Amino acid sequence: MFRQLPPTLYSAVVMELFERLAYYGMVLVLGIYLVEHIGIRPDVYGVVYGVSTAALYFLPLIAGALADRFGYKPAFVVAFATLTGGYALLGSTRSFPLICVALGLIAVGGSIVKPTVSGTVTRTTKEGSTRPVGFGLYYMMVNAGALIGPVLAAQVRNRTEFRYVFWVSAAACALMLVQALVAFREPVSAEERRAGKSIGRVLRDMLLVLGNWRFVLLLVIFSGFWGMIQVLFAFMPLYLQSFTDLLAVEAAIDRVVPLTRWAGHWLNPEVFISLDALLIVLLQAPISAATRRWRTLTAMLVGTSVGTVAWIAPALSPAAGVVALGICVWSVGEMICSARFFEYCGTIAPPDQVAVYLGYSFLSLFLANLYAPPWFGLLYQRFVTDRVAAHAAPQFIPFFGGVMLMGGLAVVGLALYGRFAAPARDR
Template sequence: LFKPIISGTVARTTTEANSGFGFGIYYWMINLGAFLAPLFVSYLKGFSWSYVFTASAIYCALMLLPALFLYQDPARPASTWTLAEVLGSAAMVLGDARFMLMIFIYSGFWILYFQNFGSVLWFLRDFVDPAPVNRFFASIGIPFSFDAEHVTSINAGTIILLQVVVSRIVKNWKPLPTMIMGMVIGAGGFVCLAFASSAWILVLGIAVFSIGEMTAHPKYYSYVGLVAPADRKAVYMGYAFLYGVIGSLVGSNLGAAMYEAMLKPLVGQTGISPEIRNFWLIFAALDVVAVAGLVVYNRFFAEDTDTSNRLARRIMIVIYAGLIVVGAYFFYSSTFDVETISFRTLVQSLIMLIIGVGGLIISGKRR
């Protein structure tokens, strides 16, 4: 709920000249928390997991203080909408075929990102010896045990160190070409994972992917903020977060299924480098497909014309139909095909079903 509001505020208070840098700062702050939290978790879980959840609740409560006493709403645009008009406008965004097409193409990149919360962690546990990293920290007098929670810290730490620098470099670059470049760099990170014969190469792969992420993602927000109507920026920003729903639902389930089929049977075996390489290169190839899609989008759909809107609408009708099929599959598999209901997958599948059905209805009315 709060991320679209924050990103909508950034979009409203920045201009075309500084929006890329503004969203870079916003993204930097998000990752500051993502860097620190796993370090606290690593410490607190040594006592009890209940300490972890209690601390999380306290942190969330503390966030209310600056929101209540320091935050000020930005100036409203000249035209304001009633709640009913906002809800109606939110539904009509599904009919903005060019905008929705860009989101679905960009979601391909986030299939890779969500491997950081699944297959990368299992790969570290089953195939990577953390001893070289642990020895390095021991040599400088820091007791440290490289574990799964530190993967997120590598991603966030890289962004903390380099986000402002990268944002400065790309601040005057056009959003779509910059997003394409970031996605290409991200694919390079997964190529590194394909050859991760040591823990340090794993760290390098995560860091390289993070550089691609910090290059592409703030420009994505910047692009959405620039194309959104002034009085509907928060609505568009809300839809912009669909990349996470799609990336998480598809990426998490795809990664788990692939790992179960391709790598888990190989645990404890030797001479399996080709199998490991193929696993990670499949994800790199998925990113290349998304890059190709965004290149085509930049060439044929970036400009708002009758031809580009008509073609995008036809493509989105197919995508919306696909969302209904995929959403129905995950709804069934998370509810009726398991012993315990997977509520996260259930909610995500319902979102996909709602978007798919709503998109088909609205697209049909606009034909």
């Protein structure tokens, strides 16, 4: 079946692999770098992280329309040129304003890649034939990048200077810039580009979608779930770096599988957190099969509940085994409900507007990133950093309690939504 896919699609998904590799290699060490090496306060870091990641989920609405109008090849060229510059700047400066500029460039470049790759898959495959295989390959590359990037970042920062992690990300994007220029073939004809969406059409679609109060309410409620995942990426690396003895875990693993013989020190916080991505790769299919008969809202409610209680583990202890248990429980909740959210967004949309609603479902992630990382930053500053600076014991329960509060509100909101606001067929 993979042989039926055109070279243009393979070129696009390889670019997705390298973009995700570069991004996850950067984002899982960003907090450690900015807080411990640059000296930025966690509450400030939370705001910077939140704004930059929020842009990643809002800008694709505009970037996708521009790619349809001007072509996918120019979009990829602009994206990877911007990403290369952003990562290179991040690895070259210790100036806070320039770091913000670098993260802004990375957000802009990443927001162009996301809709352009998915658009390429759609345009180069056939509905009901090669399209499921094409998107399966696409998501495989996303998860592969999420696994490889942190492992590569750990090796680079263990063997060289920290800033070279960002230079490796820049090199990965520079390589894809060359591929976009040389190997990628434009899948959008001139006639199709002329018929592409205008920015005005994008804004009209946004007003149309935001006029559906049920849909908007769902986006707001479920943003609590998406918000919780940001503590895993933004603040768990800091938590693990400071309070978890990963060297002891590495030594225990080495007694069974002697990885340090050829990899040296390898179990950094970013690798430990990649347990989440590994579990999704291994277990998403069986968990989806096991829960396929559940009502969609039920799956969303159960998954959010499981994800919320997962944070009890690191709240009680920073011991590696306890934290790993929490990550495993979180992963199960994520696998139960994350895909079902997008499924439900499609079912509550008018039949002729499903694609539009699915595109704007990412506004829930945009909203989550606007408020969740700043909230976590305030909590981490108050209950962890300030207390350590005052030579007092850090208070993990209030910090993770703030995370669970967000999840708890989402659980209550989903229960009330299912009872009072969902379409009659879903109650």
